[in-house]
Amino acid sequence: MKNTALSHVHEALGAKMVPFAGYNMPVSYEGVNAEHETVRKTVGVFDVSHMGEFLITGPHALDLIQKVCSNDASKLVDGQAQYSCIPNDTGGIIDDLIIYRLNEEKWLLVVNASNIDKDWNWISGKNNMGAEMRNLSEDFSLLAIQGPKAVEAMQSLTSVDLSEIKFYTFEVADFAGIEHVIISATGYTGSGGFEIYCKNSEVEQIWNKVFEAGADFGIKPVGLAARDTLRLEMGYCLYGNDIDDTTSPLEAGLGWITKFTKEFTNSEALQKQKEEGVKRKLVGFELTERGIPRQGYDIVDAEGNAVGNVTSGTMSPSLGKGIGLGYVPKELSRSGTEIGIQIRKKVVAATVVKLPFYKG
């Protein structure tokens, strides 16, 4: 199992460590509910250095990205980021990712840790136009500094005006005494903040200075368990749960990142699916009775017939009720539709709701 450059720091902080995507990762420090609340109310820091980074460069970099990704990266300007996905040939999704345009011939793709090898092989296999590719995953660390106080708490660490970095844009600038750090106004929590990309050799200094700067704001380390409850309250998809090799981006509600303004892998079939309409859809639901939905539980219709599966579920720390995502037939996907979740021996009532669950 691999360590991040900070695994020893998490262990020293008393974190509960778990293997995740081949890395020894902190799942929680003081407790998931407290960590969740820290991000919602003040500012928390995640070590998400397990994430993969590919640098795509050269005159054909954009051509390759456009070919393998569903969103239209030609719309990006320097310093802008975009959420996208990599469709496969059979209607499913290889991975979801964020694309950063550093300049016209230099792009960074940030992919899920569990998919680094799969993505690398897939993209390499599509690279018949001669784009240059480098896998930087082992060399780069990633800290997510998230929460409503992130801007204020981190401002003293950089010369750039953090409040001027708009959502899904980034600066390459000085941060915590290190030059050429990517400061990106992105994240997976819905509470605002930044993601900081730096070299492994730099991350411990940055981590320490981030905690010094944030001390007056109550900054705390946050583990993967709260990362999951935070993203789920926003209805953000998690690869492997809500999207995978068998789910279409259109079924998953990712039509907004599936742009038929250009050709890409399987775009013809996906366009046909869009015109004909999907048969099932990923929806959010809230339990109206006590209980917690979990991945793999059946979703049932009013007659008690199994019609779909829960793909993610938890007790929402912010809302205090069971929430989840799952696939249901299109007829049952409208918000307000009453469904049931089969939890052990009984059916617990639930209602399809609009996402996000947490509206700040």
Next chain:
Amino acid sequence: MNVPSDLKYTKDHEWVRIEGDIAVVGITDFAQGELGDIVYVEVETVDETLDKDEVFGTVEAVKTVSDLFIPISGEIVEFNEELESEPEIVNSDPYDKGWMVKIKFSDAGELDDLLDDGQYKELIGA
């Protein structure tokens, strides 16, 4: 790690306090620490008579669902209803306010199979 000497224990990290012919059951300090924040305790077996090691309920932390096994055969006579609204008591006070069920046990001989505090400490490496 708190392992009171006046309780009995199981390999499934439950504790048992004998009060006459009633066994009060909960989960240990070690168990609550391993589970993390407990968000739901479901017991729907009140008034049922179960055999030792059958599932009498479920305890859910944010990321995990764990079955609760009855440590001694008998009838579930009471569920701690405080846990419906405040499951976090199991984290803060596992041996007292965080008790889960009371069992009217049918075979006192089964008590001999339970672990004492020393054996349980050995099990968890405390």
